[in-house]
Amino acid sequence: MTRETAVPLHEMISGAKEEILTEWIKNQLSDKSRSKGVPEASLRNSSSEFIRLFEEAITKGNVDDIEKPEWEEMRHMLAELSATRASQGSTPSDTAKFIFSLKEPLFARLTPEKGQGNTEASAAVWQLSLLLDKLGLYTAETFQRTREAIIRRQQKEMLEMSTPVIKVWDGVVAVPLIGTLDSARTQIVMETLLQKIVDTGSRIAILDITGVPTVDTQTAQHLMKTVSATRLMGAECIISGIRPQIAQTIVHLGIDINDIVTKATMADAIKEALARGGWSFERHLESV
Amino acid sequence: MAVKSQEERSIANEDDILDVRNSVKRVTALLNFSLVNQTKIISAASELARNTLEHGKGGKSIIQLVTEPERIGIRLIFEDTGPGIPDLARALEDGYSTGRGMGLGLGGAKRLMDDFDIESKENEGTRVTVTKWTEKN
Ligand SMILES: Nc1ncnc2c1ncn2[C@@H]1O[C@H](COP(=O)(O)OP(=O)(O)O)[C@@H](O)[C@H]1O
Ligand SMILES: [Mg+2]
Numbered sequence: 216m217t218r219e220t221a222v223p224l225h226e227m228i229s230g231a232k233e234e235i236l237t238e239w240i241k242n243q244l245s246d247k248s249r250s251k252g253v254p255e256a257s258l259r260n261s262s263s264e265f266i267r268l269f270e271e272a273i274t275k276g277n278v279d280d281i282e283k284p285e286w287e288e289m290r291h292m293l294a295e296l297s298a299t300r301a302s303q304g305s306t307p308s309d310t311a312k313f314i315f316s317l318k319e320p321l322f323a324r325l326t327p328e329k330g331q332g333n334t335e336a337s338a339a340v341w342q343l344s345l346l347l348d349k350l351g352l353y354t355a356e357t358f359q360r361t362r363e364a365i366i367r368r369q370q371k372e373m374l375e376m377s378t379p380v381i382k383v384w385d386g387v388v389a390v391p392l393i394g395t396l397d398s399a400r401t402q403i404v405m406e407t408l409l410q411k412i413v414d415t416g417s418r419i420a421i422l423d424i425t426g427v428p429t430v431d432t433q434t435a436q437h438l439m440k441t442v443s444a445t446r447l448m449g450a451e452c453i454i455s456g457i458r459p460q461i462a463q464t465i466v467h468l469g470i471d472i473n474d475i476v477t478k479a480t481m482a483d484a485i486k487e488a489l490a491r492g493g494w495s496f497e498r499h500l501e502s503v
Numbered sequence: 504m505a506v507k508s509q510e511e512r513s514i515a516n517e518d519d520i521l522d523v524r525n526s527v528k529r530v531t532a533l534l535n536f537s538l539v540n541q542t543k544i545i546s547a548a549s550e551l552a553r554n555t556l557e558h559g560k561g562g563k564s565i566i567q568l569v570t571e572p573e574r575i576g577i578r579l580i581f582e583d584t585g586p587g588i589p590d591l592a593r594a595l596e597d598g599y600s601t602g603r604g605m606g607l608g609l610g611g612a613k614r615l616m617d618d619f620d621i622e623s624k625e626n627e628g629t630r631v632t633v634t635k636w637t638e639k640n
Contacts, residue, residue, distance in 0.1 A: 431546045431549040431550050432611065461542060463543070464539075469614070470607060
């Protein structure tokens with residue numbers, strides 16, 4: 216795609232730069248679906264920065280391949296913009312729209328009246344359109360990656376938070392598992408749990424998986440490993456917080472958890488644990 | 504069947520499996536799958552992505568939104584250029600694993616999804632394609 220236009224693209228644009236910028240910003244500000252998280256000043260800033268880098272890059276003659284060094288500064292700027300906007304809570308489409316919305320004011324300057332022949336103008340529009348699509352796509356992709364990085368970091372932080380093993384009653388400890396149960400996490404859970412069992416002389420440990428988003432065969436393996444280790448310590452495990460959709464998925468996967476005591480909720484598990492410990496309770500309504 | 508949109512992701516490490524799961528989750532929610540079906544699809548994706556990483560030595564996943572006149576669905580393709588599977592029937596058996604897994608991933612994914620297709624060639628690689636459908640609303 217290296218169709219030549221008689222008048223270089225950058226010359227067609229540089230004359231009308233200010234006009235294009237003003238109109239572009241005006242359009243963006245009047246867009247009702249615009250994310251309110253992006254302050255006007257930063258929108259103005261990014262827009263003029265974009266135009267500046269855009270002109271600079273196309274002046275060097277490459278209007279096809281944004282992976283080339285001429286576009287490096289632009290890519291850098293867009294990556295930063297994506298990152299900022301991701302943390303400002305913009306949507307990916309919002310962020311891509313930033314670039315796509317430049318088409319209208321830009322193409323308005325490339326009409327034949329501006330001294331261009333008809334074919335020249337439409338070739339230029341075509342070329343610029345493809346170019347802006349690429350830049351828009353690049354921005355949306357970077358945005359997505361930034362957001363994933365944020366999510367991953369948060370997930371990691373969550374995993375790294377110490378695993379609380381709670382003594383809920385004499386002889387009963389409980390762990391509310393939150394997040395993905397990978398090998399590293401299982402190891403931490405197991406060590407903390409076994410230590411607590413020893414320290415408290417507990418006979419029952421409750422593993423609550425309400426906060427585990429996905430259960431697959433690996434997660435199941437990790438849970439079973441924890442259960443076996445607990446048994447080796449002379450304690451029994453109860454797994455609670457198995458939501459109905461997780462229960463169904465476990466069955467479809469063909470995982471056999473028949474020799475593990477499971478309860479729907481942590482409350483049920485505690486009740487069971489207490490009953491096994493010989494505790495019984497009565498409610499005295501007159502004292503409520 | 505028409506492919507409405509698709510998203511490609513490489514599977515090179517454990518984090519990538521999380522990303523695949525998150526993308527799949529996003530698409531299933533978009534398609535209004537029931538919570539049970541969302542969970543099933545995500546678990547199937549998790550199994551197959553892990554196979555791509557662990558047995559296939561890494562590869563990629565393609566998440567597609569597909570449509571037919573009466574229904575709409577999510578199609579997941581997992582591809583690698585790894586060692587391949589010499590005996591497909593055996594690999595699909597519950598409990599069969601050449602690693603330290605439970606050997607339930609392939610069979611499980613098949614049960615969790617509506618359509619299941621696997622192609623594999625020794626020393627060339629493996630491609631697993633699964634689809635789950637929902638009625639158009
Ligand atoms: N992508 C793949 N590449 C090569 N071999 C595979 C692949 N996926 C599955 N297999 C083979 O099929 C077997 C069964 O897979 P699966 O049911 O997921 O069980 P598991 O992963 O627990 O071993 C694996 O142990 C492996 O030998
Ligand atoms: Mg597997």
